[in-house]
Amino acid sequence: MLERKESPLVSPLIGEKSTIYSYILNDIANAVFQSGDRLVSTKLAEKYQTSINPVREALKQLQGEGFVTVEPNSGARVARFEYNTLRDVFEILQLLEPYLMSWFVEEHSEEDRNEMESLLKEMETATDQEYRALDTQFHWLTVKNHYNIKAVDLWRRNRLILLAMQSNVRLNTTRIKQSIEEHKRIISGLKNRDVTAVLDIMTEHIGNSGKYWTKYLSRNHI
Amino acid sequence: MLERKESPLVSPLIGEKSTIYSYILNDIANAVFQSGDRLVSTKLAEKYQTSINPVREALKQLQGEGFVTVEPNSGARVARFEYNTLRDVFEILQLLEPYLMSWFVEEHSEEDRNEMESLLKEMETATDQEYRALDTQFHWLTVKNHYNIKAVDLWRRNRLILLAMQSNVRLNTTRIKQSIEEHKRIISGLKNRDVTAVLDIMTEHIGNSGKYWTKYLSRNHI
DNA sequence: TTCATCAAAATTATGTGTAATTTATAAAAA
DNA sequence: TTTTTATAAATTACACATAATTTTGATGAA
Numbered sequence: 001m002l003e004r005k006e007s008p009l010v011s012p013l014i015g016e017k018s019t020i021y022s023y024i025l026n027d028i029a030n031a032v033f034q035s036g037d038r039l040v041s042t043k044l045a046e047k048y049q050t051s052i053n054p055v056r057e058a059l060k061q062l063q064g065e066g067f068v069t070v071e072p073n074s075g076a077r078v079a080r081f082e083y084n085t086l087r088d089v090f091e092i093l094q095l096l097e098p099y100l101m102s103w104f105v106e107e108h109s110e111e112d113r114n115e116m117e118s119l120l121k122e123m124e125t126a127t128d129q130e131y132r133a134l135d136t137q138f139h140w141l142t143v144k145n146h147y148n149i150k151a152v153d154l155w156r157r158n159r160l161i162l163l164a165m166q167s168n169v170r171l172n173t174t175r176i177k178q179s180i181e182e183h184k185r186i187i188s189g190l191k192n193r194d195v196t197a198v199l200d201i202m203t204e205h206i207g208n209s210g211k212y213w214t215k216y217l218s219r220n221h222i
Numbered sequence: 223m224l225e226r227k228e229s230p231l232v233s234p235l236i237g238e239k240s241t242i243y244s245y246i247l248n249d250i251a252n253a254v255f256q257s258g259d260r261l262v263s264t265k266l267a268e269k270y271q272t273s274i275n276p277v278r279e280a281l282k283q284l285q286g287e288g289f290v291t292v293e294p295n296s297g298a299r300v301a302r303f304e305y306n307t308l309r310d311v312f313e314i315l316q317l318l319e320p321y322l323m324s325w326f327v328e329e330h331s332e333e334d335r336n337e338m339e340s341l342l343k344e345m346e347t348a349t350d351q352e353y354r355a356l357d358t359q360f361h362w363l364t365v366k367n368h369y370n371i372k373a374v375d376l377w378r379r380n381r382l383i384l385l386a387m388q389s390n391v392r393l394n395t396t397r398i399k400q401s402i403e404e405h406k407r408i409i410s411g412l413k414n415r416d417v418t419a420v421l422d423i424m425t426e427h428i429g430n431s432g433k434y435w436t437k438y439l440s441r442n443h444i
Numbered sequence: 445t446t447c448a449t450c451a452a453a454a455t456t457a458t459g460t461g462t463a464a465t466t467t468a469t470a471a472a473a474a
Numbered sequence: 475t476t477t478t479t480a481t482a483a484a485t486t487a488c489a490c491a492t493a494a495t496t497t498t499g500a501t502g503a504a
Contacts, residue, residue: 040455051489053275056457057282064286066372073456073495088372095317150288150310154376264485273459278487295465295486 012140013156013163020048021058028067028078029160031167035081039068065157067164081165083217089158090210096155097206098199100143105195108142116141116187123180128171131179136163138183166213175212182208234362235378235385242270243280250289250300251382253389257303261290287379289386303387305439311380312432318377319428320421322365327417330364338363338409345402350393353401358385360405388435397434404430 014022014029024044027033039059041052048055059076062068070076079085104112119138126134136159146152182205189198236244236251246266249255261281263274270277281298284290292298301307326334338360345356358381368374404427411420 042455052456053278053488053490056275057279057487060279060282061286064283064288066375074497075456084369085372088370091321091370092373092376095321099313099317147306148310148313150307150380151314153288154314158372262485274486275458275460275488279457296467297486 012137012144013160019058020044020050020054021061023048024058024062025067025160028062029164029167031164033078034168035078035165037078039076039078041076067157067160079161081161083214085161086165086210086213086217089161090206090213092158093155093162094203094206094210096151096158097139097143097202100146100148100151100155101198101202102195103146104142105190105193105198107145108190112141113187113190116183116190120180120183120187123176123183128176131171131176132163132166135179135183162213169216175208178208179205234359234366235382241280242266242272242276243283245270246280246284247289247382250284251385251389253386255300256390257300257387259300261298261300263298289379289382301383303383305436307383308387308432308435308439311383312428312435314380315377315384316425316428316432318373318380319361319365319424322368322370322373322377323420323424324417325368326364327412327415327420329367330412334363335409335412338405338412342402342405342409345398345405350398353393353398354385354388357401357405384435391438397430400430401427 014025024033024039033039041055041059044055044059045052059068059070063070063076067079068076069079116138119134119141123131123134123138139159140156143152143155182201185201186198186205189201236247246255246261255261263277263281266277266281267274281290281292285292285298289301290298291301341356341360341363345353345360348356361381362378365374365377404423407423408420408427411423
């Protein structure tokens with residue numbers, strides 16, 4: 001189709017790579033197209049060197065997945081990611097993560113844990129952009145093999161919305177340090193296969209993250 | 223577009239009525255199109271008296287929502303609803319229902335409760351087809367006004383999948399009686415605004431329903 | 445200035461036609 | 475008989491064209 005700068009940030013969460021669908025989703029997740037932006041099919045067709053029909057179909061699919069809203073006779077927009085959305089997404093993740101995680105605690109391999117630890121090492125020296133990518137990889141590792149494909153997909157989509165909302169914003173150092181600490185505790189809980197301990201940390205982890213972002217958003221009147 | 227027999231069964235869960243999208247979704251939810259059936263765009267265009275582009279777009283949206291699978295260069299099919307799907311759907315509902323319900327316990331009006339009681343009355347004399355419709359209405363009442371739109375939508379979609387899987391099958395009388403009893407207990411819990419009691423009954427209710435259907439499916443090797 | 449009105453431009457919605465691809469069918473070879 | 479291969483039919487994918495609708499912007503009246 002067209003030259004596209006790679007978006008390594010989101011890659012694990014977006015499967016197929018070379019479709020208009022994934023181009024647009026990448027651009028949404030990386031805030032190239034931001035909350036509320038109009039997605040004009042003719043413009044997109046030009047951008048991706050194709051005709052409008054494939055674009056419209058991609059937009060319809062993204063509408064079905066909740067990333068795009070389509071107003072009849074008025075066109076498509078990036079879904080509005082604002083305060084309420086963030087709250088809703090976090091609350092859904094707070095239901096999903098423990099469910100997905102409890103399976104992982106029992107079933108994960110030592111290999112998984114090693115991979116997590118190497119991710120954690122990278123986190124310690126990462127910039128905030130890199131940190132978000134690593135954090136995503138870390139959690140993706142804990143959900144991607146779960147038997148409930150629908151739940152995994154759900155998690156993935158909500159996580160992408162978070163990424164889209166956050167990619168404009170810098171993480172502060174305190175929150176990163178706190179977050180790394182929480183990841184460490186998760187790993188040690190996994191080592192002991194201690195389900196309740198891990199779930200406790202997880203809920204705390206998501207809760208803290210949620211608090212951080214809702215505070216951020218309310219401070220900035222989004 | 224075209225004459226369509228109404229599908230009162232699913233109506234509350236499918237919003238807009240006169241689009242190709244909702245026609246197809248209705249037909250899926252009512253098992254006119256069944257699990258795995260091919261959805262040939264030319265045929266559908268003919269059926270709904272339109273061209274293939276709108277059909278393709280509707281199918282793409284349904285793909286995004288998980289009702290349809292699309293294999294490139296091979297076409298669309300109704301998503302496969304089988305044993306694993308049922309398990310996954312029930313497990314997701316088991317996460318969602320308590321979350322949505324706990325809000326309803328606190329916030330519902332007396333009017334809501336009256337409506338639920340009149341639904342319950344109808345249930346006592348309903349055929350199994352009618353029973354499913356009433357049951358759906360009953361639960362829809364408890365979730366539709368929740369502030370978390372994403373969660374509500376999620377519930378709605380999973381519920382539709384259940385309907386699609388079950389619309390072929392007769393409910394037995396014992397299960398209906400048991401189910402009515404559970405509904406009664408839910409209402410009385412609501413009256414007392416007793417969150418924990420209602421949630422307990424809910425988990426039991428979903429659990430029983432899940433058990434019934436997984437048993438049914440495994441017995442019939444689906 | 446502010447509001448209402450109307451025409452032009454932009455954009456969406458969808459119908460039609462064609463190339464590319466896959467699937468189905470049947471004949472030929474093992 | 476079974477497998478392979480070739481051909482025809484069906485179907486998808488997409489470019490293009492046109493109709494319908496909305497948005498924009500200019501003009502004139504209050």
